[in-house]
Amino acid sequence: MGARHDDHHHAPDGHGRALRLGVGGPVGSGKTALVAALCRTLGPAMSLGVVTNDIYTTEDADFLRRAGVLDPERILAVETGCCPHTAIRDDIAANLDAVETLEDRFGPLDLVIVESGGDNLTATFSRGLADRQIFVLDVSGGDKVPRKGGPGVTTADLLVINKTDLAPMVGADLGVMDRDAAAVRGDRPVLFTSIREQPSATAVATWVNDQVTAWSHTHATPAP
Template sequence: MPENSITAATPTAASAPQPVRAMRLGVAGPVGTGKSSLIATLCRRLAHQVSLAVVTNDIYTDEDARFLKSAGVLDPERIRPVETGACPHTAIRDDVTANLLAAEDLEADFAPLDLVVIESGGDNLTATFSPALVDAQLFVLDVAGGGDVVRKGGPGIARADLLVVNKTDLGPHVGVDVDRMVREGREARDGRPVVALSRHDEASVDMLVAWVLGTLATYRTGAHVAVDPGPMAPHFHADEGHPDGGFVHDHAADEGAAHQHAPAGSGRYA
């Protein structure tokens, strides 16, 4: 197993007021990197010690919510799906209303909650959560996606609160040097933490759980500061109403302001 050491955040005395709501933890990353499985693992390990709820995001279905409910790791009532109907990043960054409402509903229904985990729909390397929605966020890559993924960079890899290099057990089967991938992840992050994770490696799950609990402890003191990993890189939106079949745009000028995409097929280019 790869060399694996992360420092769990430690609470510090803070003059800031203590938060009155649950910490919201975002889990983002490309399609199939293991976000739902990671959340199932967290629920399995944490549900008996903290009061938890989960919001899932899928584009057209409630598949991830159904997967988590069927895993039997949490009271199904505590798992709510958001169907984004659009690029996943739209609902976690541009207009977070649906996710905020789902998180607030869960908090009202199961008060007091300690932690709401919000799973993004699988997206690409550019998608990160708005700090208006989550207090901390994980970015999940997987070894089966190739050892070079981590070198491709992006705001999630560079600046999410924790980078997870997942499915390390697959390294030998897909010819990926996991230690190197983790090392390059650390180099890309200026000392921000990286965890090498496999659901088959309990020690690595311990590291993840310790990081979540450490971050939650810091959050409760009021000392945790939500960080925006940064605007998305320019990206392409398919739009059948556009003469080129879509358009490239970026979010560099958003500065936290509301940002709308024209509906797909409308031919209106945001």
Template sequence: MSANHDDHHDAPDGHGRALRLGIGGPVGSGKTALTAALCRSLGPSLRLGVVTNDIYTTEDADFLRRAGVIDPDRIMAVQTGCCPHTAIRDDIAANIDAVETLEERFGPLDLVIVESGGDNLTATFSRGLADRQIFVLDVSGGDKVPRKGGPGVTSADLLVVNKTDLAPMVGADLTVMSRDAAAVREGKPVLFTSIREDRGAHSVAEWVAGIVESWRHQHSHSHL
């Protein structure tokens, strides 16, 4: 063993730790609402932890705590010094520290959700922090957004287009969004949701449950 023997959480192969799921996307697209929905849907069957990256104070963490969807102690807030993308991409130290603190305190866990602070279309999670990532858009940003691409839209493991209930009101054409997203994402999955109407975001929760299951299968200790 090397000098890093006590850093098993840093093991690139992810043996013996929870799947780390990044949720990114622009301000107001519904990242926190999706995180709450996933806790609501998956909480009964999976051991969860949540790390929020608030731009201001602990707004998102407080929202989740008030929502009552998860034990408040299992939510940790990370401050990002005006640069939400830096904390999830370039300097992930504080986020890794929070994830590991949750795993040490409450582990073993099945899933740790890392919700980024609201950012722009270029934001994406480092592979050193997130094993899988979801990028959340909403229809009110306009139906051209998927076409504009950016690493979040093109490379996330799942693209979620939220607030479909608002589409008629903002003149967004979901067919256009769906077609453009499929084109720039080369077949990677896209799900349309309205978390206001489906408070458990069930299609997304089902996708997440699937990746947690395959992660567990690939990284269980029996494979060591």
């Protein structure tokens, strides 16, 4: 669990504020289900906030609120009105406002998760918005997807390949996906999961918890 601080929780240099985690990936890959799993698993031990992005609706935020994984007031929705990558990479003001609103209302927080709207393999978060990034794929697109690369796949701090339970149904070879992901990502980690079968997403939650712990140790508010 991250350390708690009394003020300056959204300082631009990172000191005294929550780790901001971006979750991106194509439509239907399981981003919202992963965010729900992280809230469910990490919520009892740390203070969380969530910002969701949809183009014209608040559907993802509404899903999370109905799921009861977090206090509904800790979930804010951004209606981007534009391509999803624009609001997370090019014009991040609305998302930053939502993040800072959560920190003002509920801070100090340990973690703020920002979920992108569904986008393609080029989707990445501005480092002015997200300190760490997860990119979510699913196996239903076939085992060729990781080797196609793209900034989302190759540069995210963690690649999550979801819906492994569907692999036999779509003829996807998880070994091939693992090999190809390693080839384009180098030493960056890859985790396979089926949130349907493992709703706690334990391996991903452990990775996130480690990031929050490391962040809190290196970005504590300096002593006066």
